[in-house]
Amino acid sequence: MVSGNAIRGTRVGGRPTGMPEHGEPMPRQYVDYWCVNGHHTRPSFSLRADVPETWECRSCGLPAGTDRESPPEPPTQRPFKTHLAYVMERRSEADGEALLAEALANLRARRGA
Known part of the structure; x- marks a missing residue:
């Protein structure tokens, strides 16, 4: 049986979801990475962060690089x-x-x- 509680899943004293709790977010940059299998991953980083040369592909787990034409080779097993x-x-x-x-x-x- 379903109860008639309209605010289910919230806590007492909770803030609206649109209100920032810790101030304004840092400006972001998106970096494109490609793995040897052709998968595309696009994580975001802070503008002040050092962008890594390689990133783990979210699809297959192989290393991905920023150059689409020559992605990093998979590690030898x-x-x-x-x-x-x-x-x-x-x-x-x-x-x-x-x-x-x-x-x-x-x-x-x-x-x-």
Whole structure:
């Protein structure tokens, strides 16, 4: 059942929505960015702000630049590596065999075998 409250969603003492609460807004500038997929993003910045060279595309997440003809290239993705792959980069197979032999000797010594 719907109540007859006409000011639903407002608070007591609330101001009208058109009244600025913190003074006048700063002057804005709009900058156009394009990604490699051709998506267009147009964020606004303060006139006093430093405008970044690249901006994240809102459609695909790739970096976007201000030059429509030559947008920035997407970053290269490194393939996923397992823990074993990182260990194999640091140690050779001979080093691994030596570490395994040492660990087995320590285990046997603790067990008294």
